[in-house]
Amino acid sequence: MTGAGFPHQPVLLAEVLAALQPRAGGVYVDGTLGGAGHAAAILAASAPTGRLLGCDRDAAALAAARERLAEFGGRCELRAGNFSELAAWAPAGGCDGVLLDLGVSSPQLDEPERGFSFQHDGPLDMRMDRAQPVTAAELVNTAPAAELARIFWEYGDEPDARRIARAIEHDRRTAPFVTTRQLAGLIERLNPRAGRKTHPATRVFQALRIAVNDELGALARGLAGAWTVLKPGGRLAVITFHSLEDRLVKQTLRAWARDYEYDGPVDRPELRRPRPPQARLVTRKAVVPGAAELAANPRSRSAQLRVAEKC
Numbered sequence: 019m020t021g022a023g024f025p026h027q028p029v030l031l032a033e034v035l036a037a038l039q040p041r042a043g044g045v046y047v048d049g050t051l052g053g054a055g056h057a058a059a060i061l062a063a064s065a066p067t068g069r070l071l072g073c074d075r076d077a078a079a080l081a082a083a084r085e086r087l088a089e090f091g092g093r094c095e096l097r098a099g100n101f102s103e104l105a106a107w108a109p110a111g112g113c114d115g116v117l118l119d120l121g122v123s124s125p126q127l128d129e130p131e132r133g134f135s136f137q138h139d140g141p142l143d144m145r146m147d148r149a150q151p152v153t154a155a156e157l158v159n160t161a162p163a164a165e166l167a168r169i170f171w172e173y174g175d176e177p178d179a180r181r182i183a184r185a186i187e188h189d190r191r192t193a194p195f196v197t198t199r200q201l202a203g204l205i206e207r208l209n210p211r212a213g214r215k216t217h218p219a220t221r222v223f224q225a226l227r228i229a230v231n232d233e234l235g236a237l238a239r240g241l242a243g244a245w246t247v248l249k250p251g252g253r254l255a256v257i258t259f260h261s262l263e264d265r266l267v268k269q270t271l272r273a274w275a276r277d278y279e280y281d282g283p284v285d286r287p288e289l290r291r292p293r294p295p296q297a298r299l300v301t302r303k304a305v306v307p308g309a310a311e312l313a314a315n316p317r318s319r320s321a322q323l324r325v326a327e328k329c
Contacts, residue, residue, distance in 0.1 A: 049101025
């Protein structure tokens with residue numbers, strides 16, 4: 019499925035449709051349109067009267083989605099924006115399903131000028147929304163070493179976070195970091211690849227992308243907003259691509275599904291107060307791609323789908 023030069027191979031498509039169960043007359047939200055592969059399938063499955071509300075903060079993705087979904091006419095309403103704000107424009111308690119497909123799309127990874135990948139040399143950018151002011155280069159060139167080390171460790175699980183951060187701080191005094199290959203080259207000099215399957219810069223690039231786009235903050239706000247707009251019996255489906263996202267989604271859905279609440283950061287049985295559960299877990303364990311999908315789309319290998327139904 020393509021549109022405006024933004025090819026999109028939707029991950030776990032059959033599983034998403036099985037989770038959301040689109041039907042005629044239903045109202046659905048796609049908070050991360052991308053190339054609109056999932057959105058088109060939801061609209062097709064909910065014909066002839068199902069509606070879809072969608073957004074994306076990437077202008078190129080939004081243009082592609084508009085082109086891809088033009089055939090559905092007035093059944094879809096698309097807008098520019100972050101899914102973290104969906105509660106501000108989707109009807110409260112009025113939606114039958116919400117999909118959040120997180121992470122970076124293939125076109126973003128494959129376009130050197132976006133600066134998401136070190137596989138191609140490009141500007142050190144990493145912004146999903148090009149209108150936002152802070153780029154990865156600005157973060158790398160201005161943040162103190164201690165802050166960079168925190169980002170690399172918390173968002174990338176990078177075991178060598180402090181040494182890499184100190185090396186960046188040292189080298190940027192001579193020349194600022196401008197390109198993806200420049201940063202990846204520094205990391206590879208510190209930690210030679212030496213036959214390893216994964217490039218040594220992978221964790222740092224992931225961490226910078228998460229920090230630049232406030233991905234975890236947006237996810238927390240987006241989950242809360244999605245729950246607000248769902249009607250009872252409506253379903254939330256979330257596809258994650260790394261452990262930090264998946265952990266946040268899993269913990270949030272499980273908290274909604276509990277039949278008790280408690281104050282404070284620690285769940286102590288003696289402090290629990292009974293309450294009706296807010297959610298039913300449709301998937302007890304994350305759903306992952308099957309062998310056929312992995313063969314057809316290797317980038318789907320880290321995808322995990324979790325689904326909950328609002329009580």
